[in-house]
Amino acid sequence: MVGGCDASILLVTAAGAMSEQTSQRSFGMRNFKYVATIKDALERECPATVSCADIVALSARDGVALLGGPYVPMKMGRKDSRVSRLEAVEDSIPNHDSDISLVLSRFQSIGINVEGTVALLGSHSVGRVHCVNLVHRLYPAVDPTLDPDYAAYLKGRCPSPEPDPTAVAYGRNDRETPMTIDNMYYKHLLQHKGLLRVDQQLASDPSTAPFVAKMAADNGYFYERFADALLLLSESNPLPSDKGEVRKDCRFVNSG
Ligand code: HEM
Numbered sequence: 359m360v361g362g363c364d365a366s367i368l369l370v371t372a373a374g375a376m377s378e379q380t381s382q383r384s385f386g387m388r389n390f391k392y393v394a395t396i397k398d399a400l401e402r403e404c405p406a407t408v409s410c411a412d413i414v415a416l417s418a419r420d421g422v423a424l425l426g427g428p429y430v431p432m433k434m435g436r437k438d439s440r441v442s443r444l445e446a447v448e449d450s451i452p453n454h455d456s457d458i459s460l461v462l463s464r465f466q467s468i469g470i471n472v473e474g475t476v477a478l479l480g481s482h483s484v485g486r487v488h489c490v491n492l493v494h495r496l497y498p499a500v501d502p503t504l505d506p507d508y509a510a511y512l513k514g515r516c517p518s519p520e521p522d523p524t525a526v527a528y529g530r531n532d533r534e535t536p537m538t539i540d541n542m543y544y545k546h547l548l549q550h551k552g553l554l555r556v557d558q559q560l561a562s563d564p565s566t567a568p569f570v571a572k573m574a575a576d577n578g579y580f581y582e583r584f585a586d587a588l589l590l591l592s593e594s595n596p597l598p599s600d601k602g603e604v605r606k607d608c609r610f611v612n613s614g
């Protein structure tokens with residue numbers, strides 16, 4: 359989403375340039391180590407050919423399929439960026455408590471419409487949220503749009519209003535089907551069990567609520583819209599060859 363599908367998120371801070379990874383909005387991103395495993399295997403087999411951006415896109419494709427979601431055929435041939443900038447994250451990526459209008463306009467700017475944006479957020483049907491991104495909905499008072507029983511569960515997971523950011527305290531995005539990409543997310547939104555403020559607003563905003571209702575009622579329809587939008591995201595603003603490269607190590611730009 360930052361700049362395009364160019365693996366800028368994989369670069370680490372180098373030569374004093376703070377990378378996207380250091381943004382508060384990147385908090386909780388994990389398992390970058392698997393990218394290195396994949397890249398090492400590719401470099402052994404077929405050196406300097408498959409970009410880190412393609413690894414990210416194809417990992418998303420296969421991750422979604424392994425989690426029971428649709429198989430989204432994706433093109434290859436993306437190039438990797440030569441920069442990663444902390445400041446660019448806040449210009450492109452909404453925060454967990456952003457207004458839905460901001461979320462929609464950010465996705466609109468990369469060609470993803472309201473329906474597609476509602477579908478993409480269905481990926482919050484898997485994975486976890488760390489307490490630092492949650493506690494403002496629980497303390498000092500519970501957000502009135504949150505189901506009280508669900509709030510009690512979340513307070514059990516996140517008992518402190520000021521969680522230690524280095525401790526791995528988190529709640530599951532979806533307690534019922536945590537390892538399946540499915541329309542449970544939308545059913546939960548209708549029950550006021552949306553985890554983040556951005557999630558819950560989808561069910562109340564008049565421009566998104568009808569899509570939430572349709573996706574909650576029809577998993578096949580959700581998969582179709584999700585597949586279309588993920589494909590658009592994967593093809594967002596690819597770098598022309600003279601602006602990008604195929605990194606040898608996904609954490610660093612090539613030298614020379
Ligand atoms: C409005 C835009 C979005 C916002 C504000 C947002 C925010 C967040 C936040 C705050 C977390 C929790 C991070 C943590 O505490 O560890 C999260 C997790 C997650 N998000 Fe999003 N997200 C957005 C859109 C998306 C999209 C478009 C996708 C994929 C297509 C996505 C996929 C995920 C996944 C899979 C997780 C779980 C990660 C894990 O288990 O480590 N999100 N998101």
Ligand SMILES: [Ca+2]
Pocket residue numbers: 483484532534535536537538539540542543
């Ligand atoms: Ca699920």
